[in-house]
Amino acid sequence: MKQYIGSIALVVADYDEAIDWYTRVLGFTLVEDTDMGGGKRWVVVAPPGSSETRLLLAKATNAGQSSRVGDQTGGRVFLLLHTDDFWxxxxxxxxxxVTFCEAPRDEAYGTVVVFQDLYGNKWDLLQLKQD
Structure with a gap:
């Protein structure tokens, strides 16, 4: 049996500004942008070369969801963007x-830096060490 995480929902304030930032700044590909009616869209972006896990950009629709934009994990790193060429x-x-929260650093597991997306969610940019 094979399973994988297909999409991770990321609550955003605005579809178009999120699409712009993820595609222009991070170089992600816009995989899908389908109008679902009533102002709702199915928006999926993915890192270059990604074949499985993608981000579903989900626009906040109420005060509770809006309060989570930019802080989906209470200030912890939320997502890890793996790369084959850190530098x-x-x-x-x-x-x-991009806003970086620190200087790049070498760790036992690889080279990493914490950065923020357009809303303040923290991410790791990470290149794992090869065995």
Missing amino acids: RDYRRMDAAG
Whole structure:
């Protein structure tokens, strides 16, 4: 049996600004943007080369959801963006204006830096060490 996480819902304030940021700043691909009626859309983005896990950009529709935009994990790192070339992606993201929370660092498991998305959610950019 094979299972995998197909999509992770990320609560956003606005579909179009989220699409713009994820595609322009992080270089993600817009996989789908389907109008569901009533102002709701099915918006899916994915990192370059990703074949399974994707982000479902879900627009907040009430005060409770809006209060979670940018803080889905209470200030902890939310998502880990793995890369095959840390310094290439770090430099590209830096040039695109990404907010980094620290300087890149080498750890026992690889090279990592914490950054924030457009709403303040924390992410790791991570290149794992090869065995």
